[in-house]
Amino acid sequence: MSIKADVNLDCKGLACPMPIVKTKKAMNDVEDGQILEVQATDKGSIADLKAWSESVGHQYLGTKEEDGVLLHYIRKSGDDLDSEKKFENTITNEEIIDRATNGGIILDVREEAEYAFGHIEGSKSIPMGELEGRLDELDKDQEIYVICRTGTRSDLAAQKLAEKGFTKVVNVLPGMSSWNGDLAKKI
Amino acid sequence: MTIIKMTAAQVARKLIEKQPLFILDVRNTDAYDDWKIEGHNFEYLNIPYFDLLDGVEEIIPKLPTDKDVLVVCAKEGSSVMVAEMVAEAGRDVFYLEGGMKSWSSYLEPIKVGDLTGGGELYQFVRLGKGCLSYMVISEGEAAIIDAVRFTEVFTNFAKEKNVEIKHVFDTHLHADHISGGRHIAEATGATYYLPPKDAEEVVFDYTPLEDGLTVKVGASQIEVGALYSPGHTIGSTSFVVDNKYLLTGDILFIDSIGRPDLAGLAEDWVGDLRETLYRRYRELAEDLIVLPAHFMIIEELNEDGTVAKRLGNLFAENHGLNIESEEEFRRTVTDNLPPQPNAYQQIRQVNMGKITPDNEEQTEMEIGPNRCAVR
Numbered sequence: 001m002s003i004k005a006d007v008n009l010d011c012k013g014l015a016c017p018m019p020i021v022k023t024k025k026a027m028n029d030v031e032d033g034q035i036l037e038v039q040a041t042d043k044g045s046i047a048d049l050k051a052w053s054e055s056v057g058h059q060y061l062g063t064k065e066e067d068g069v070l071l072h073y074i075r076k077s078g079d080d081l082d083s084e085k086k087f088e089n090t091i092t093n094e095e096i097i098d099r100a101t102n103g104g105i106i107l108d109v110r111e112e113a114e115y116a117f118g119h120i121e122g123s124k125s126i127p128m129g130e131l132e133g134r135l136d137e138l139d140k141d142q143e144i145y146v147i148c149r150t151g152t153r154s155d156l157a158a159q160k161l162a163e164k165g166f167t168k169v170v171n172v173l174p175g176m177s178s179w180n181g182d183l184a185k186k187i
Numbered sequence: 188m189t190i191i192k193m194t195a196a197q198v199a200r201k202l203i204e205k206q207p208l209f210i211l212d213v214r215n216t217d218a219y220d221d222w223k224i225e226g227h228n229f230e231y232l233n234i235p236y237f238d239l240l241d242g243v244e245e246i247i248p249k250l251p252t253d254k255d256v257l258v259v260c261a262k263e264g265s266s267v268m269v270a271e272m273v274a275e276a277g278r279d280v281f282y283l284e285g286g287m288k289s290w291s292s293y294l295e296p297i298k299v300g301d302l303t304g305g306g307e308l309y310q311f312v313r314l315g316k317g318c319l320s321y322m323v324i325s326e327g328e329a330a331i332i333d334a335v336r337f338t339e340v341f342t343n344f345a346k347e348k349n350v351e352i353k354h355v356f357d358t359h360l361h362a363d364h365i366s367g368g369r370h371i372a373e374a375t376g377a378t379y380y381l382p383p384k385d386a387e388e389v390v391f392d393y394t395p396l397e398d399g400l401t402v403k404v405g406a407s408q409i410e411v412g413a414l415y416s417p418g419h420t421i422g423s424t425s426f427v428v429d430n431k432y433l434l435t436g437d438i439l440f441i442d443s444i445g446r447p448d449l450a451g452l453a454e455d456w457v458g459d460l461r462e463t464l465y466r467r468y469r470e471l472a473e474d475l476i477v478l479p480a481h482f483m484i485i486e487e488l489n490e491d492g493t494v495a496k497r498l499g500n501l502f503a504e505n506h507g508l509n510i511e512s513e514e515e516f517r518r519t520v521t522d523n524l525p526p527q528p529n530a531y532q533q534i535r536q537v538n539m540g541k542i543t544p545d546n547e548e549q550t551e552m553e554i555g556p557n558r559c560a561v562r
Contacts, residue, residue: 017265020237043551044261051215052237 003064003073003187004112005037006030012041012069019045020052023074027058030076035061035113038072045070059149062117064187073113085151087158090171093179096120096145099170104143109157110176114149118176118183128153131160140166147172190270193257193281195293199314202226202485203295203492207254211246213239213269214261214287222555224259224290224315225485236265243272255281262286288550290315294340296322297492299478302429306409310478310493311340317482317557318364319494323428326405330354331377332426332434333480334367336549341371352377354402354411357538358436358480359423360385362449363528363557365549366538369393382415382422385450390540396424416467418460419445419559433475433498438463440479441487441496443560444507446524449531453521461516464508473499483560506562520561529555 009026011019019040030036038049046063049072053060061073091099096106097120106123108115115125126134128148138144144166148154151173158171201208207228212219213236223231232249239246250256250273258273258280260266266282273280283290293315299308306325313319313335321332322341329350334341334357345352352375355368359382369391372379380396381389398415409429416425419437423445426434437445444464447456475498482494489495502508510516528534530552536542537549544552 015264016260016262017236017268021240021268024237024240047215047217048235048237051217051235055235055238 003037003071003116004035005073006034008037008039010039011045012039014040015042016044016048020048023049023052024056027074027076032077033111034076035111036074036076037113038074040070040072041068043070045072049074059114061113062187073117075111075114085155085171085173087155087162087169087171089158089169090173091145092173093175093181096147096172097181099143099145102143104145104168105139106145106147106172107138107157108147108176109153110148114176116186118185120147120176120179121182121184123147128157131157132164135161135164138166141168143168143170145170145172147175149175149177151175188274188277188279190267190274191279191281192284193255194284195289195315196295198224198226198257198283198290199293199295199312199492202229202314203488209251209254209256211250211256211258211269211273212260213258213265218261218287222287224287227485230254236260236269239269239272243269243276247273247276247278250278250280252278257281257283259283259290260286262288287315287554291550291553292337294320294335294337295492296340296344299432299493299495300476302409302431304405304409306405306429308428308432308478309344310495311335311344312482312488312492312494313364316364316553319478319480319482321434321478323404323409323411324348324350325409327351328353328405330356330402330404330411331368331371332356332411333358333361333436334371336365336367336370336553338367338371338374341367342374345375351375353404354378354380356380356396356411356426358382358425358434359420360389360450360535360538361437362531362535362538363481363559364553365534369540382420382424384417385420385422386539388539388541396422398424414467414471416463418447418456418463420450421456421459423463427471427475430472431476432478432495433468433471434478434480436480437559439468439477439501439505439508440481440483440560441477441494441501442505443483443562444505444520446559446561447520448524449527449559450535453524457517457520460520461513468498469502471498473497473502477501481557481559483557483562524561525558528558529553 059075146154219233258266263286270282311320355372383395400413
């Protein structure tokens with residue numbers, strides 16, 4: 001199955017250094033928080049894109065292989081600003097599993113590609129940008145534990161849900177960036 | 188200023204002659220930390236090429252002007268890009284043709300010595316990977332031991348020397364590099380020998396390399412004799428050449444000994460390894476010159492670039508031959524083993540003939556240093 005990306009870049013058949021040179025250039029047209037998919041055939045691109053992303057502050061999500069083509073997923077400027085969290089009802093990563101198994105739901109509001117490369121088993125994916133249009137998929141009587149990477153997007157999502165009349169909403173902190181438990185993949 | 192190509196052979200010369208060289212390695216840091224071009228008088232700067240896309244101004248002051256500067260990457264492309272930028276900034280600079288890929292595959296043939304009746308013994312030093320292969324030449328015939336996968340180097344060398352390759356041996360089923368032995372034998376009609384205990388799963392025909400087997404190279408008296416010496420693998424076999432040289436395969440190195448865990452469990456073969464190193468080898472003449480199938484560090488290279496040392500000296504100096512307590516020996520070779528070589532299980536499958544990856548895949552499998560020893 002394919003993973004959703006905001007921008008796709010074709011680097012197939014190109015040898016090092018071109019995949020990185022083109023990725024760097026393409027990133028200029030990608031907005032913060034958006035996902036870039038880089039299609040490449042050079043095997044060295046895996047380690048290099050990962051290292052490059054980390055060195056310039058993008059979030060390297062992962063790579064999957066499809067018909068001999070490597071598909072790399074990078075989220076631009078992955079480090080969310082460490083802004084003040086406004087939503088008051090929060091719990092920690094460690095508490096979440098016990099609480100969620102008692103009838104609650106874990107709502108992962110990261111981008112679909114981030115979710116694909118590692119999420120909590122059983123969590124539901126609705127990217128932040130799609131939340132408002134998909135509220136009917138959520139149950140107002142159910143406890144909703146909102147999680148993202150660092151707690152920023154989930155803070156906004158929790159506020160949004162509260163605004164829309166959801167009362168049993170909890171923001172999970174610090175989020176998936178510090179998750180030590182098992183990860184499920186969907187790639 | 189100018190950009191000049193440097194070949195792996197030229198780098199090899201600089202290494203062997205202990206010349207200075209400044210290497211600007213532009214691979215990512217993990218790759219560099221794992222494996223680089225080693226040299227006695229080489230200096231290094233590692234900055235990934237992707238950190239230099241916006242310019243090289245910051246590193247120019249770090250590049251010396253009194254020695255050659257060589258830009259190195261994985262396959263060449265990035266080093267050319269960086270070299271162009273360095274040249275634009277006004278410096279003369281070299282790049283490594285073919286990158287680490289060509290360094291990994293480069294073989295330097297060096298003569299080890301003369302044999303009885305005008306014969307010669309050559310060691311093929313794969314400097315980038317630490318593999319050592321051998322060719323015994325005598326009276327128009329040749330025997331090859333532990334050939335790496337660049338078969339043409341051996342067949343061309345034989346042509347140059349005007350000898351016919353008659354016998355091809357592997358001391359054991361290799362786990363760190365892909366053998367060229369079987370393919371050389373196929374191409375030349377030579378006999379391919381493999382220790383049967385290592386060959387239980389191979390899917391091709393071979394001639395069993397049994398303890399005590401002797402072949403003659405040329406019409407005269409140069410003998411290559413097999414000595415069963417298990418421990419690295421259960422089939423590992425050494426060779427005595429012309430009563431002068433002991434080819435130890437991956438059992439005994441200059442500054443270390445073989446590891447017993449690459450084809451199974453270390454515990455199973457540690458006893459064999461002990462028996463080989465502390466009993467079988469002790470029965471041999473101390474004047475034999477040990478020629479291993481690997482070196483681990485360039486300090487093991489002799490002045491002429493060969494890797495060779497008298498057996499008696501190794502008995503005195505090699506730590507692995509001087510562990511009196513069996514229990515301590517067992518701990519040394521089973522605990523704290525170094526990481527296993529890249530893709531070693533796949534490489535074993537290739538050497539058994541079970542999988543046949545293409546050339547690029549083979550290159551990928553062999554990336555990185557060999558790790559066949561314990562110190």
